Amino acid sequence: MAKKDIEKELRDLQSKLDNLKSEISDNSDTALLPIIKQMEDNASTLKVELYRKITPGERIQLARHPNRPTTLDYINYLITDFVQLHGDRRFADDHAMVGGIGMFEGIPVTVIGTQKGKDTKDNIKRHFGMPHPEGYRKALRLMEQAEKFGRPIINFIDTAGAYPGLGAEERGQGEAIAYNLYKMSTLKTPVISIITGEGGSGGALALAVADKVFMLTNSIYSVISPEGCASILWKDSSKAMDAAQALKIDANNLLQMGIIDGIIEEPEGGAHQDYAGMAENIKNKLRSALEELSQYEIEHLLEARYAKFRKIGVFKEG
Amino acid sequence: MANLFIKCPECGTTHFNKILSKTLFVCPECGFHHKLTSMVRLKYTIDKGSFSEFDRKMRSMDPLNFPGYDDKLKNVIKQTGSYSAVIAGEAKIKGEPVVVMVMDTRFIMASMGSVVGEKIAKGFEYATEKKLPVVVFCASGGARMQEGILSLMQMAKTSAAVKRHSDAGLLYISVLTHPTTGGVTASFAYLGDIILAEPKALIGFAGPRVIEQTINQKLPEGFQRAEFLLEHGMLDQIVPREFMRDTLANLLKMHRVSILRNNKKFRIEQYGLK
Numbered sequence: 005m006a007k008k009d010i011e012k013e014l015r016d017l018q019s020k021l022d023n024l025k026s027e028i029s030d031n032s033d034t035a036l037l038p039i040i041k042q043m044e045d046n047a048s049t050l051k052v053e054l055y056r057k058i059t060p061g062e063r064i065q066l067a068r069h070p071n072r073p074t075t076l077d078y079i080n081y082l083i084t085d086f087v088q089l090h091g092d093r094r095f096a097d098d099h100a101m102v103g104g105i106g107m108f109e110g111i112p113v114t115v116i117g118t119q120k121g122k123d124t125k126d127n128i129k130r131h132f133g134m135p136h137p138e139g140y141r142k143a144l145r146l147m148e149q150a151e152k153f154g155r156p157i158i159n160f161i162d163t164a165g166a167y168p169g170l171g172a173e174e175r176g177q178g179e180a181i182a183y184n185l186y187k188m189s190t191l192k193t194p195v196i197s198i199i200t201g202e203g204g205s206g207g208a209l210a211l212a213v214a215d216k217v218f219m220l221t222n223s224i225y226s227v228i229s230p231e232g233c234a235s236i237l238w239k240d241s242s243k244a245m246d247a248a249q250a251l252k253i254d255a256n257n258l259l260q261m262g263i264i265d266g267i268i269e270e271p272e273g274g275a276h277q278d279y280a281g282m283a284e285n286i287k288n289k290l291r292s293a294l295e296e297l298s299q300y301e302i303e304h305l306l307e308a309r310y311a312k313f314r315k316i317g318v319f320k321e322g
Numbered sequence: 323m324a325n326l327f328i329k330c331p332e333c334g335t336t337h338f339n340k341i342l343s344k345t346l347f348v349c350p351e352c353g354f355h356h357k358l359t360s361m362v363r364l365k366y367t368i369d370k371g372s373f374s375e376f377d378r379k380m381r382s383m384d385p386l387n388f389p390g391y392d393d394k395l396k397n398v399i400k401q402t403g404s405y406s407a408v409i410a411g412e413a414k415i416k417g418e419p420v421v422v423m424v425m426d427t428r429f430i431m432a433s434m435g436s437v438v439g440e441k442i443a444k445g446f447e448y449a450t451e452k453k454l455p456v457v458v459f460c461a462s463g464g465a466r467m468q469e470g471i472l473s474l475m476q477m478a479k480t481s482a483a484v485k486r487h488s489d490a491g492l493l494y495i496s497v498l499t500h501p502t503t504g505g506v507t508a509s510f511a512y513l514g515d516i517i518l519a520e521p522k523a524l525i526g527f528a529g530p531r532v533i534e535q536t537i538n539q540k541l542p543e544g545f546q547r548a549e550f551l552l553e554h555g556m557l558d559q560i561v562p563r564e565f566m567r568d569t570l571a572n573l574l575k576m577h578r579v580s581i582l583r584n585n586k587k588f589r590i591e592q593y594g595l596k
């Protein structure tokens with residue numbers, strides 16, 4: 005059964021269940037109980053099937069799911085007293101990048117993330133979550149502010165990539181990304197980055213030079229989109245799924261390759277099925293990472309951050 | 323605020339002073355945030371009875387013997403009961419200790435001469451020494467022309483004092499109110515760690531009239547207003563007056579812990595991770 009069929013069946017089953025349950029509470033008809041039990045079993049079997057049999061193509065669909073929680077959703081669940089801060093102090097306020105200060109579990113943190121839109125209008129305003137140079141410069145401004153005040157930084161990443169456009173090039177998209185990588189490598193405060201959906205190339209890495217990089221189960225992180233890869237290498241973008249397989253862009257592969265430090269489990273069916281559950285898993289991972297990072301002197305942290313990226317690469321010495 | 327009626331410069335409607343004092347001097351028609359005297363601004367912002375003022379009587383000299391300046395000063399002191407265009411002191415905002423400075427446009431358009439420069443620099447120095455955050459409510463027509471080059475130099479002097487405060491790891495929140503222009507924007511007003519503004523405030527280096535004459539064309543609607551500047555990346559947030567005190571208190575609270583921070587080591591225990 006295809007994933008979308010399972011999803012539909014699950015939804016139908018769920019609504020029948022809800023109806024039955026409300027009837028039961030109305031007239032407490034216990035005869036319905038075994039039926040409900042059976043339906044609940046069916047539902048959980050479907051959920052398991054939906055969850056386990058994920059192909060690379062389906063994973064990409066999940067990573068790009070229109071209802072996938074966004075950075076502002078996670079902030080809503082995880083951060084209190086949030087004050088959103090705007091602008092790069094240079095050119096514009098990029099709505100594809102959001103950030104600010106708030107409290108996480110009782111400590112002040114700076115939170116930054118790429119931001120996809122919730123609907124078409126929102127997506128146009130936010131350039132479908134693809135930042136311009138001013139977005140990366142806003143992010144860096146807030147990260148340097150966090151460094152000044154010794155706040156940990158939490159970055160959420162879900163972007164197809166940096167915005168490809170005229171203005172972006174005129175204002176130095178490449179320079180903006182490069183400068184973030186350069187400055188983040190020595191930021192004197194803990195940095196934790198979480199790839200929540202799409203980790204699209206340099207546009208994602210510009211927020212991911214971090215002490216800890218995590219990925220959600222169904223997120224992807226790649227040097228190029230599978231479509232782009234297929235069309236460049238094989239002149240055929242319909243071979244995107246072959247490319248996805250070949251590029252090894254899923255969390256398990258990237259963990260094995262030492263690119264990321266951990267995987268955050270998604271609720272059954274994907275993050276979009278249960279925002280609160282997803283946020284809870286992220287919260288637990290963030291907590292333990294912050295506790296771990298707080299054991300180190302800043303100098304040690306920076307040494308480890310350098311070593312972490314320094315050692316990546318596979319080669320044979322001549 | 324002696325007038326019985328106040329006319330809104332934005333929409334032209336006239337309201338009783340008494341009505342406006344109940345809306346924090348925000349126009350009920352169009353939401354325009356009227357100018358406030360520094361004392362009223364303090365009242366809206368800080369904890370009652372928490373203010374201890376610095377250098378209340380510091381006043382301008384007339385170093386260039388500039389025609390008419392001495393009389394102008396005497397008159398404005400008499401009219402406003404203030405000795406300068408800025409009031410500075412130590413206070414608390416919802417219990418958070420802070421050095422707060424407020425500019426007052428009634429005093430020669432809150433232009434910056436030696437006294438404004440001195441009080442601002444001194445306020446930052448005091449805050450640096452006492453490890454306190456600073457909040458400045460900015461408003462200004464620009465440099466005090468009557469003090470010539472001395473006024474220009476106040477930009478360098480205040481900026482240098484802000485830098486020392488920042489290097490000490492301390493927080494500075496700048497609040498831009500209507501209007502903040504000229505040399506004040508080109509110095510301490512735009513040097514905040516966090517820059518807030520009131521809705522529709524006019525903020526800019528060169529005045530709109532000067533720009534129009536120079537480029538010989540009409541300026542677009544909303545040019546140099548807070549909303550325009552937010553879109554152009556120059557402000558962190560626009561905060562309506564009714565939320566200003568809470569916003570400031572929240573930001574101050576979240577930065578308080580950085581003072582406890584051990585410089586070498588990031589330590590969560592000091593924050594108390596829940």
Ligand SMILES: [Zn+2]
Pocket residue numbers: 330331332333334335349350351352353354
């Ligand atoms: Zn009005």
